[in-house]
Amino acid sequence: MAKIKFKLNDEFRTIDVQPNEVLLDVLRDKLGVKSPKCGCDRGDCGACAVMINGKSVRSCLVLAVEVDVQEVRTLEGISKPKLTKLQKAFIEFNSFQCGYCAPGVIISATELLEHNPKPDLEEIKEALSGNLCRCTGYKPIFDAILDVTHKEKKK
Amino acid sequence: MAIAHEFEYFRPDNLKEVLNLLKKYGDKARILAGGTDLTVYIKEGLEHPEAVIDIKQVRELKSVEVQTDGLYIGAKATFSDILSYREIKKNYLLLWESARSVASVGIRNRATLIGNICSAVPSLDSAPALLCYNAVVHLLGQRGERAIPITDWFVAPRITAKQPDEIVLGVNIPKPSGKQTGCYLKLGRYGGEDLAQAGLGVLYSERFGFRLAYCAVGPIPKRAEKIEKLLQGKTLTDALIEKAKDLVLSEISPITDIRSGKEYRMHMCQIMLQRGLLACVDRMNGKQVDTLRILGG
Numbered sequence: 001m002a003k004i005k006f007k008l009n010d011e012f013r014t015i016d017v018q019p020n021e022v023l024l025d026v027l028r029d030k031l032g033v034k035s036p037k038c039g040c041d042r043g044d045c046g047a048c049a050v051m052i053n054g055k056s057v058r059s060c061l062v063l064a065v066e067v068d069v070q071e072v073r074t075l076e077g078i079s080k081p082k083l084t085k086l087q088k089a090f091i092e093f094n095s096f097q098c099g100y101c102a103p104g105v106i107i108s109a110t111e112l113l114e115h116n117p118k119p120d121l122e123e124i125k126e127a128l129s130g131n132l133c134r135c136t137g138y139k140p141i142f143d144a145i146l147d148v149t150h151k152e153k154k155k
Numbered sequence: 156m157a158i159a160h161e162f163e164y165f166r167p168d169n170l171k172e173v174l175n176l177l178k179k180y181g182d183k184a185r186i187l188a189g190g191t192d193l194t195v196y197i198k199e200g201l202e203h204p205e206a207v208i209d210i211k212q213v214r215e216l217k218s219v220e221v222q223t224d225g226l227y228i229g230a231k232a233t234f235s236d237i238l239s240y241r242e243i244k245k246n247y248l249l250l251w252e253s254a255r256s257v258a259s260v261g262i263r264n265r266a267t268l269i270g271n272i273c274s275a276v277p278s279l280d281s282a283p284a285l286l287c288y289n290a291v292v293h294l295l296g297q298r299g300e301r302a303i304p305i306t307d308w309f310v311a312p313r314i315t316a317k318q319p320d321e322i323v324l325g326v327n328i329p330k331p332s333g334k335q336t337g338c339y340l341k342l343g344r345y346g347g348e349d350l351a352q353a354g355l356g357v358l359y360s361e362r363f364g365f366r367l368a369y370c371a372v373g374p375i376p377k378r379a380e381k382i383e384k385l386l387q388g389k390t391l392t393d394a395l396i397e398k399a400k401d402l403v404l405s406e407i408s409p410i411t412d413i414r415s416g417k418e419y420r421m422h423m424c425q426i427m428l429q430r431g432l433l434a435c436v437d438r439m440n441g442k443q444v445d446t447l448r449i450l451g452g
Contacts, residue, residue: 042195044348112260127260129346
């Protein structure tokens with residue numbers, strides 16, 4: 001058992017973990033952070049995405065011990081203190097149906113807009129290529145992101 | 156899903172400690188950098204290490220270093236790190252495009268190029284580039300450092316020239332001489348995240364002509380030397396391209412698997428050669444070519 005201390009959504013957390021515990025399980029089952037979901041459990045689907053030190057990662061492929069002294073941000077952190085413009089656009093465009101992929105999609109899209117505030121459709125598709133959505137066919141997701149970036153352009 | 160297998164976890168901050176752990180555990184130790192392969196292997200029971208050695212805090216290990224005569228890609232360099240260098244996009248386009256083709260952003264943020272060549276699955280996207288650039292792999296073991304040309308690195312699927320007591324420090328990529336360009340063509344089942352059904356790296360220089368390497372169509376990635384020799388010093392004409400395509404089947408030995416049939420791979424490798432050669436010539440003449448679009452999908 002190892003004691004790890006890390007920043008989770010701007011709060012310091014200290015917790016005991018076994019070397020073989022996966023970050024996704026520790027976040028969900030030990031720390032009650034439920035936005036990352038288990039989909040494929042092998043890094044293909046993107047449902048478990050969280051950010052480590054500002055970069056999106058697959059929490060199903062990260063050992064919990066690895067985040068010792070690192071900074072982890074989940075959708076819960078992104079949504080504080082209020083929903084972002086991107087999240088509001090996803091609601092407006094009814095971008096998600098079942099919602100299982102939504103946290104991962106929002107994390108990938110947030111990361112994209114941080115680096116590239118005005119992506120074209122191809123760049124959006126590339127950035128979201130690791131997030132599988134089985135409900136929507138992606139169209140309302142892309143539309144929402146394009147709408148946010150389009151509005152930004154007008155200003 | 157939790158991992159059933161139990162192991163010890165170490166996070167040394169210096170290479171001496173890494174070597175001591177490797178000496179102690181031998182082939183029961185696995186090195187962890189990005190973990191995008193290793194974690195899956197442990198989860199799915201393909202690997203049963205007693206010790207997992209996390210090297211992300213080892214201070215001597217490097218990320219990317221741009222040097223005047225080449226590049227050094229250290230064991231800490233992720234694919235996202237590689238993509239972030241303008242110098243790499245400008246002067247090592249084949250490497251840059253290969254890095255861009257790996258999985259998705261969330262994997263590239265974590266996965267390292269060195270991890271990719273250590274996993275050494277036949278479809279690894281980084282291999283054609285390293286083979287074309289004549290990269291050199293640098294290792295450190297109990298008996299000191301040694302360097303292995305990338306052509307001697309891949310031994311069999313998932314087996315490399317690395318010994319259990321060694322760690323890969325990085326790879327050196329010499330800067331190609333003269334005016335040069337390159338491209339990486341990756342055949343996938345669809346655009347976006349997928350493993351390669353076939354991959355082709357093309358490096359084209361005014362000085363040395365074409366260098367070509369395939370991945371995912373043989374047990375190990377390899378240079379297509381017969382085709383290189385045929386093209387040596389000649390102007391690329393339609394007739395020459397047809398001759399080169401005839402040689403493709405003598406360079407590759409694909410299998411049928413979940414991603415595609417052997418015959419489809421054989422056919423597509425010829426198409427990829429033609430399009431890759433032409434794309435490089437176009438690029439050399441200053442034309443914009445997005446290789447992601449060449450194969451559709």
